[in-house]
Amino acid sequence: xxxxxxxxxxxxxxxxxxxxxxxxxxxxxxxxxxxxxxxxxxxxxxxxxxxxxxxxxxxxxxxxxxxxxxxxxxxxxxxxxxxxxxxxxxxxxxxxxxxxxxxxxxxxxxxxxxxxxxxxxxxxxxxxxxxxxxxxxxxxxxxxxxxxxxxxxxxxxxxxxxxxxxxxxxxxxxxxxxxxxxxxxxxxxxxxxxxxxxxxxxxxxxxxxxxxxxxxxxxxxxxxxxxxxxxxxxxxxxxxxxxxxxxxxxxxxxxxxxxxxxxxxxxxxxxxxxxxxxxxxxxxxxxxxxxxxxxxxxxxxxxxxxxxxxxxxxxxxxxxxxxxxxxxxxxxxxxxxxxxxxxxxxxxxxxxxxxxxxxxxxxxxxxxxxxxxxxxxxxxxxxxxxxxxxxxxxxxxxxxxxxxxxxxxxxxxxxxxxxxxxxxxxxxxxxxxxxxxxxxxxxxxxxxxxxxxxxxxxxxxxxxxxxxxxxxxxxxxxxxxxxxxxxxxxxxxxxxxxxxxxxxxxxxxxxxxxxxxxxxxxxxxxxxxxxxxxxxxxxxxxxxxxxxxxxxxxxxxxxxxxxxxxxxxxxxxxxxxxxxxxxxxxxxxxxxxxxxxxxxxxxxxxxxxxxxxxxxxxxxxxxxxxxxxxxxxxxxxxxxxxxxxxxxx
Numbered sequence: 236x237x238x239x240x241x242x243x244x245x246x247x248x249x250x251x252x253x254x255x256x257x258x259x260x261x262x263x264x265x266x267x268x269x270x271x272x273x274x275x276x277x278x279x280x281x282x283x284x285x286x287x288x289x290x291x292x293x294x295x296x297x298x299x300x301x302x303x304x305x306x307x308x309x310x311x312x313x314x315x316x317x318x319x320x321x322x323x324x325x326x327x328x329x330x331x332x333x334x335x336x337x338x339x340x341x342x343x344x345x346x347x348x349x350x351x352x353x354x355x356x357x358x359x360x361x362x363x364x365x366x367x368x369x370x371x372x373x374x375x376x377x378x379x380x381x382x383x384x385x386x387x388x389x390x391x392x393x394x395x396x397x398x399x400x401x402x403x404x405x406x407x408x409x410x411x412x413x414x415x416x417x418x419x420x421x422x423x424x425x426x427x428x429x430x431x432x433x434x435x436x437x438x439x440x441x442x443x444x445x446x447x448x449x450x451x452x453x454x455x456x457x458x459x460x461x462x463x464x465x466x467x468x469x470x471x472x473x474x475x476x477x478x479x480x481x482x483x484x485x486x487x488x489x490x491x492x493x494x495x496x497x498x499x500x501x502x503x504x505x506x507x508x509x510x511x512x513x514x515x516x517x518x519x520x521x522x523x524x525x526x527x528x529x530x531x532x533x534x535x536x537x538x539x540x541x542x543x544x545x546x547x548x549x550x551x552x553x554x555x556x557x558x559x560x561x562x563x564x565x566x567x568x569x570x571x572x573x574x575x576x577x578x579x580x581x582x583x584x585x586x587x588x589x590x591x592x593x594x595x596x597x598x599x600x601x602x603x604x605x606x607x608x609x610x611x612x613x614x615x616x617x618x619x620x621x622x623x624x625x626x627x628x629x630x631x632x633x634x635x636x637x638x639x640x641x642x643x644x645x646x647x648x649x650x651x652x653x654x655x656x657x658x659x660x661x662x663x664x665x666x667x668x669x670x671x672x673x674x675x676x677x678x679x680x681x682x683x684x685x686x687x688x689x690x691x692x693x694x695x696x697x698x699x700x701x702x703x704x705x706x707x708x709x710x711x712x713x714x715x716x717x718x719x720x721x722x723x724x725x726x727x728x729x730x731x732x733x734x735x736x737x738x739x740x741x742x743x744x745x746x747x748x749x750x751x752x753x754x755x756x757x758x759x760x761x762x763x764x765x766x767x768x769x770x771x772x773x774x775x776x777x778x779x780x781x782x783x784x785x786x787x788x789x790x791x792x793x794x795x796x797x798x799x800x801x802x803x804x805x806x807x808x809x810x811x812x813x814x815x816x817x818x819x820x821x822x823x824x825x826x827x828x829x830x831x832x833x834x835x836x837x838x839x840x841x842x843x844x845x846x847x848x849x850x851x852x853x854x855x856x857x858x859x860x861x862x863x864x865x866x867x868x869x870x871x872x873x874x875x876x877x878x879x880x881x882x883x884x
Contacts, residue, residue, distance in 0.1 A: 242399035243371065245294045246364040249406055252287055253361040259283055260353035270445050270475065274333065277340035284349040288414070295407025299414060303778060303814060305825050306867055307332075307339035308857055325470060334474055341478075352413040359413065363405035370395035429627035430562075435486040436634050437559035442479045443548040449475050450545035466528045469538060476541050480645060489638050494537040494647030497658050499527060536648060544644035555637050561626030568596040569619025573612075677851050684847070688750075695746050703739035707732045751791060760790050764797055764815060771801050773808065779815035783876030785822065789852055793872060796845045797824060800868050803841050804828040808866075817876060824870040832864035845870065 259280065266276035281304065288299045310318040310331035318331035320338075325331040340346060374391030377384050449472040456464040473495065480491040502510040502523045509516035510523040517523040532538055576593030584590040592598060594612035601608050606618075647655060710732035717725040747753075755763040761779045768775035785793065797813070804811045808828035816823050834842075846856045854872035 236396075239396040239399050242403045243367045243395055246366075246399055246402055246406070247368040249290065249294070249364045249403075250361050250368065252290065253356045253364065256283060256287065256353035257357045260350055263350055263353075267441070274336035274340045277343065277346055278336075280346070280349055280353070284352065284414075287352075287410070291407050291410045295403050295410075297404075297407030297411045299407070299411050302345060303812070304343075305814075305869065306859060307336045308869065309859055310335055311857075330470060337474075337478075348414060352410065355413060356410070360406045360409040363402040363409070366402050367395040367399040370398075426627060429630050432630040432634055433558045433562055433627060436555050436630055436637065439479070439483060439486065439637060440548075440552045440555040440559075442475075442482060443545070443555075444552050446472070446475055446479060446541075446545040447548035447552070450542050453542060462529075462533070465538075466525070466532045469532050472541065472545075476545070476645070479641075483638075483641055483645075487634060487638055489642060491641060491645045492647060494540070494645070494651050494655075496531065496535045496537070496651065496654065497662075499531060502527065536651060540644045540648075544641070547640060547644075551637060551640055555633050558626040558630040558633060561622045561629070564596075565619040565622025565624075565626060569615045570623060571619075572596065573616055573619075673850075680847050681851050692746065692750070695742075699742040700739045700746070703735050703742070707735050707739070710735065752794070755790060755794050756787075759784050760794060761815070763794050764813065767794075767798055767801060768813065771805055771811070773805050774810045775801065776810070776812045777815070778813065781815060781817055781876070783817075785874055786877055789822075789872060789874045792848050792852060792854075793822065793824065793870075796848055796870055797826070799841055799845050800826045800870070803834075804830065804866070807831060817874075820873055820875060822872045822874050826868045826870075828864070828866050830864050830866050831862075832860045832866050833862045834858060834860035834866050842868075 263276050263280060266272045285301060288301055291297055292299045310320055310325075310328060312328070313319055316326075318325045318328045320331045320334040325334075370391045374388035374395070377387040377391065381387075449468075453465070453468045453472055456468045477493060480493065484490055502512055502520060504510055504520070505516070507516075509518055510520045511517075512523040512526050572595075573593040576591075580591045580593065592612070594615050597606070597612055597615035597618075600606045601610070710728050714725045714728045714732070717728065752763060752766075754766050759781070761781050764779065765777050768777045784790070801811060801813070804826065808830035810829050812825075812827045814823075814825040814827075842856065842858065849856060849870060849872055852872050852874065854870060857869040857871075858866070859869070860866040
């Protein structure tokens with residue numbers, strides 16, 4: 236009885252969660268339109284869905300696992316004081332961090348899956364969950380309405396208690412099905428492809444309208460500041476246009492390379508300490524840099540071509556939204572609504588005596604004079620079908636027209652393309668020079684590390700195993716001398732020599748384990764990391780997926796880097812999560828602990844040692860440790876899997 240009553244209560248709570256999720260899904264649409272709150276909105280959606288996953292898993296028993304996500308990587312400050320994200324530099328770390336979060340959350344493949352669950356759950360998962368509370372409500376409302384009211388109420392409440400566990404399981408299974416990420420098969424049918432093109436065209440129109448808003452902001456700022464704020468507003472408008480370029484390339488296949496000229500290096504001080512820009516010398520670098528940036532932005536043709544393209548949204552956004560509007564009006568308003576009238580409107584009419592016509596949109600059009608009043612309601616089905624097909628038919632030619640407009644203004648001009656190629660050649664030369672410098676530095680670090688390791692091994696052998704073996708030899712000599720005169724003492728010394736030899740053997744094993752652990756050599760990185768996690772004096776959750784073995788040198792470096800990271804976390808944290816993945820030729824390790832945060836790489840030698848160890852293989856280490864925690868260490872090493880894994884047992 237208690238289980239059934241608890242199931243009814245849980246069904247009511249899950250119904251409320253579904254309603255709240257649907258409201259949040261609508262807020263997500265607004266955030267996508269406004270662009271700026273999009274990262275915060277996606278982060279909130281992840282927290283809401285994670286809460287829903289936990290409730291569904293605990294209350295329904297459905298297999299809805301948690302999703303482990305890594306936080307966005309904060310931008311690192313360059314040597315010149317700027318913060319870089321992609322090909323753009325930012326003075327403020329907040330703007331660069333926002334761009335980093337926008338790309339991180341925008342490229343999350345589960346964001347669309349979770350939004351789909353929030354949107355669809357009210358008509359799938361919530362229907363069975365709402366049934367028990369609805370039956371109990373109807374039973375309570377029936378009390379006092381007739382001679383059989385208590386019988387009706389009891390039957391309704393009994394039915395609610397009986398079906399509640401089954402409804403709870405249905406909710407769990409429906410949620411599990413909706414939150415599973417399935418591979419999307421390629422769309423092959425004509426209607427299916429036109430459907431996809433229609434909504435992608437609507438998405439491009441929405442981004443184009445956002446760019447129009449940025450263009451209006453730019454115009455206002457330029458007029459009010461006499462052009463002084465042009466570099467500042469460009470910092471926001473260019474990334475928005477870059478997002479459009481990437482989306483257009485992904486959805487239409489048209490390549491729109493970035494046309495912006497690279498940021499020139501900041502002015503260097505002359506011999507007299509002044510900073511020269513043009514014919515003028517400045518005592519402080521800030522004004523010279525500001526003038527340089529103003530000229531860099533205002534003399535770049537791509538700046539004004541972006542503005543002209545953005546103002547084109549006044550014409551192109553309504554045109555390219557037309558297929559989506561026709562499909563929406565035809566499919567949802569005139570076609571889908573009459574077809575689905577019975578399941579949703581008949582119960583409302585039965586319980587409220589308020590009957591909603593299945594053709595209310597059609598009647599609204601009649602009242603507005605859009606259709607003759609003599610046209611019967613059922614003709615709305617034909618009109619909806621015609622509007623839907625017309626919208627789908629217009630999608631392809633309007634996509635071609637939009638692509639023509641985008642290519643005309645968003646691609647680099649021939650002169651800009653040539654300048655960018657020359658700059659790319661110069662950058663390649665600089666990259667090669669930097670690469671050579673890095674190889675020199677890493678080779679020196681490797682030689683120093685190898686020499687230090689040899690000295691450590693020599694010291695350990697000298698102070699440990701060698702000393703004990705000498706003691707064993709001396710003890711055996713004493714045994715030989717006392718064998719005839721004092722057999723008891725000789726037996727005692729022999730026992731001590733045996734214990735000393737066992738200790739020497741154990742020290743030799745520890746030394747060999749420190750050079751190259753046997754579990755790493757025999758069973759690979761996955762099992763070696765799990766063994767280290769078991770030896771760590773705090774709970775460590777290990778999540779690895781390595782389908783093969785790494786090169787021995789890379790494997791050893793990664794293993795000791797993980798050991799060092801876990802040892803650092805064990806000093807301050809209570810739990811640690813370790814994720815190990817290999818994808819697209821990159822090994823990525825993420826170690827997250829719940830410590831107090833505030834880690835500083837320059838304050839100790841541990842992180843610097845990890846950087847130096849992985850830097851030999853072009854690996855990188857990124858630390859995200861805000862005050863209050865959590866601390867996230869992301870280690871990435873480009874490498875290949877040499878052979879498939881044969882056994883993990």
